[in-house]
Amino acid sequence: MKINFYPVFQPKRVGWKTFFLLFGVFAAPLSAAEADSLLAQARLLYYESIKDKSKIEPAIALFVKIGESDARLQGRAQTYIGSLTAVRAKFAFWPHQKWKWAKNGLRFMDGGLALAPDDIESLFIHGTTCYYLPKFFGRSDDAQRHLREIVRLLPEHASNYDPEMIANVINFIVAKIKLSEEEREHLMMINTRLAKK
Numbered sequence: 001m002k003i004n005f006y007p008v009f010q011p012k013r014v015g016w017k018t019f020f021l022l023f024g025v026f027a028a029p030l031s032a033a034e035a036d037s038l039l040a041q042a043r044l045l046y047y048e049s050i051k052d053k054s055k056i057e058p059a060i061a062l063f064v065k066i067g068e069s070d071a072r073l074q075g076r077a078q079t080y081i082g083s084l085t086a087v088r089a090k091f092a093f094w095p096h097q098k099w100k101w102a103k104n105g106l107r108f109m110d111g112g113l114a115l116a117p118d119d120i121e122s123l124f125i126h127g128t129t130c131y132y133l134p135k136f137f138g139r140s141d142d143a144q145r146h147l148r149e150i151v152r153l154l155p156e157h158a159s160n161y162d163p164e165m166i167a168n169v170i171n172f173i174v175a176k177i178k179l180s181e182e183e184r185e186h187l188m189m190i191n192t193r194l195a196k197k
Contacts, residue, residue: 030070036162038066039073043165046080053091060084075116076125082109083129102137105129113146120161123150124169131176147177154190163194 030038045059060081067077086105089098109126116122127146130139150169158166170191174184 030066030073035066035070035073038062038069040162042066042080046084049084049087050090053088056084056088075112075114076119076122078112078115079109079119079122079125080112082106082112083125085109086129086133102133106133106137106139118153118157120150120153120157120169121165123147123153124172128172144177147173151177151179151183151187154187158190158194166194167191 042059042062045055045062049055049059063077063080063084067074067081082105084105085108086102089101089105092098092101106129109129113119113122113126123146127143127150130137130143130146133139151173154166154170170187173179174187179187
């Protein structure tokens with residue numbers, strides 16, 4: 001029996017890229033305020049889902065809505081949906097189910113990051129998901145690479161993102177990634193500058 005990992009959201013004969021493309025073309029784009037509000041709600045559900053599996057489906061539904069409504073956010077939405085799928089592995093009972101959820105989530109997350117390779121939030125979600133995966137998935141290098149890419153992008157692009165989210169990104173990177181003293185100081189300066197806004 002073939003398991004459909006997205007029975008509610010994924011049309012059977014249309015892939016996710018086509019699905020987002022079709023709905024992104026026909027859906028009314030979100031205003032900046034609407035996008036910020038939906039992203040804030042979706043992020044909250046995302047972080048709650050790590051401890052509460054009942055939050056996974058509502059979070060996926062919200063990210064699908066974001067991806068459908070705003071072409072600029074399709075890659076980010078898909079990255080989050082992939083990560084949420086991988087989170088399902090944590091709650092699965094059987095090892096083969098854990099494996100399938102994690103592998104499917106990684107594949108979907110990779111596709112989302114391919115759509116938005118310079119999006120700091122997508123890089124962070126992809127990087128942290130890979131960081132916490134068991135080593136046998138072979139994603140430790142991806143985690144390091146994506147989190148280091150954020151260090152490169154932050155000076156120029158940090159102000160384009162939610163300051164609270166950027167503070168979380170910086171705190172995680174400073175705590176988990178080997179940085180030079182100069183990089184560490186630079187990240188903390190960005191954090192301080194954004195906190196004043």
